[in-house]
Amino acid sequence: MLSFTDLKICAPRLVLAGILLFISSAAQARQGPPAAYWVLLRDKAGTHLDAARYLSAPAQARRQRQHLPPCDSTDFPVRPDYVRQIRALTDTVTLVSRWFNAVACRATPAQAAALRRLPGVRAVELRPAAPLTPASQRPAPADWELSAADRQLAQRQTGSLGGPIFQRAGLTGKGLRIAIFDVGFIRADQHPAFLQLFAEKRVVLTHDFVRNQPNVFVGGSHGTEVLSCLAGRLPDGTPLGLAPEAEFLLARTERNLRELYAEEEAWLAAAEWADRNGADIINSSLGYTARRYFPEQMNGRTSLVARAAELAVRKGMLVVNAAGNDGDDETWRTIGTPADGDSVLAVGGLDPDTYLHVPFSSYGPSADRRLKPNVVAFGRVLAAAPEGYSVVEGTSFASPLLAGFAACAWQQERGLSVMQLFQKIQQSADLYPYFDYAHGYGTPQARYFLPDKTPLPTPATFDITRHDSILTVLIRPEAAQVAAYQLPLYADSAAGPATAEKAASLPALGREAPVPLLSETARAAPPGPAGSPSLPAHPEYLYWHIADRRNVLRSYEVREVSQRAILRLPLRRLQPGDTLRVQYRGFTQSYSAQ
């Protein structure tokens, strides 16, 4: 331990060292240290693209399916003479973006000035450093031993979206290609949760856009956890996500500790790569927040990644993004970017215990008052971690659950355009047409996409009545029945190792063989009720909000239903044009103030 005397001796030396350091960096600054720049180009005159050669067959099929042109000017290559000129003048070219007709490079101020004078250059913009943070938290250490609660959570994280319904219908994401942008996929290629995935060579391509090399099984395990929420399995074959038979493109776009603005470029490069290689869905469990932006800039038009995500949607890819984990951060609280993008499906987190918004999940709306998050899924899940399986928290994991859901829905209705799918996913959610800025439209439901399950009109469950200056919401007697919940013999008896024989038949962890195809086992199984009998019932809450004439919410609330007279609202709380909207047990009713 340093004594005060030691400190007195050390302090001047430290100060001197600091001063020398500053002086040397100041001297270097005068010489012009290299900095990162975007060189925005004027045109693509004279360039051509043979879409059939540039785009992979799945990418061409995706565009054809959605009635998009085979290619447009954003797909054309950047003019090679422009790139050559820039390379000749700069230290390093880090990215050439067709979509933005721009070149990212490192250059000294003098070189940047020379770049500005080039004939094809529209602008040269400085790129400052900023963090891109994985939207997840790890509450508990990983553990190879799975408890009954873990197995139940694994069932419920897919069951809450209607996973078993998709399975019985043979919808497992087959034929869909999903790109995952993340920090790294450590041990994903060796983990027992992905044995089948790798054995069937369904990880089609990998690329590390940070270090520009193919190995993505480095850098961090966040991507491994995210991948497991799409295609991971427990040793007994229980799926952890909804798309265990999809194909995957794994992209590393982020550094784990040293986080730079270059990651936004990497995201863009990965999106272009995913487009070219036929991705149908991009899952991005990442988000930029305070270091680079203000909450009021979360409008989908400011950040590079939000604009890149919008372009990806225009190319026919569904972009699913985690809403963010800043819900309990008073200085930010709202969604990050690119979740703010208008066409980006922002996924919030749901508490598996209460089926309510989990506190850390970022709230909407976007800065321009659009609905965000769009939908929710479990924000606490069982995921494959490098050292086994682990319960992890974060909207990072809600996002891949939803991406898997989207893959199944698209598999069912392959002719949908990306925005039709986007709308349908929102419409399938359990609160729709009701929404709020914590839950969006709620949790999407698989049954909505089954052809023979056209939903019947939901019976009215309550009435809104006006008496003088009070609006009263009264639950109808027929909707006031609370369903009994039958206890299972064992909490995890639905699919877990309920018997000693079944437990004994499970291979040891680390020695698992690929389990039979889930769709085969699911189809072979006798039809049962939707969902697992052991899953606790979804609590029925009453949701209500007040929206203004632009349908922007003024306030919203969720109430526990413990009596039929559930809500009294003084009319003075409604301004002219406002709408009171109430949702209970799938039935939504509105009252508009004149």
Place this chain on the structure above:
Amino acid sequence: MRPLILPVLLGALLSFFAPASVLAQRVLLRENVADDTVRSTFGPNRAFYNHAYLSYGLVAGPAGGAGAALRYGRSAEVQLGLRNKWRISQPLALGLDVRYARPVYHLAQTGQKTVPNAVLHRREYLALPQAQTEAFVRLSYGRRGNAIGRYVDALGWGGWVISSVHHYEDGASNGAKKVQTSERGLAYVNRWTYGAGARLGSGRYALVGRYRLSHVFRPGTQPRYPELPRWLLGLELSWL
């Protein structure tokens, strides 16, 4: 219409006669969007921000005469302050600090020494604790979100000397290992100080240089003391 009559009547009755307890409900989530989305005016890159900081600087530069030579490296100033910053635009901000500063001048014990007298001691310093205020103009560069970022400040400061101490230490005397003497309320010290400077910072760290324009000693005192070194070069650490 018939099925609606009963709920309507019941609702009306409840509206008027139901006691408060009947109306009490457990609210699981309540958000007022207008309150939740109020644009904050306080933050590192918002309209206003304030934070505490700690600074340590070394006295530097030549003394006004050989009689005021210092022990460089030991002569230093510690500051503890509160910084208030008002943003004018993304690159421009104004600020005002209030702080406690304690400059200490360790006098070199040489034959030419005249401050505050020619007597040599084993150790001797003048400490002039002050209350200071400092105004600055900040130019930031680079796009950033709600963060301090990188900046250059031009600053001017003034202060009032709260107390003044002439402390010296001598060797063994009259059975004591050492003898320490402190003289307070020095009549020859100027009570008002002021100066100018610049600061170069990034986030919570900054390098600061200040030049004292005022004199340490009163002009009219006899003997006339040579001026102490005017420069201060140091580092700042902010609590953001």
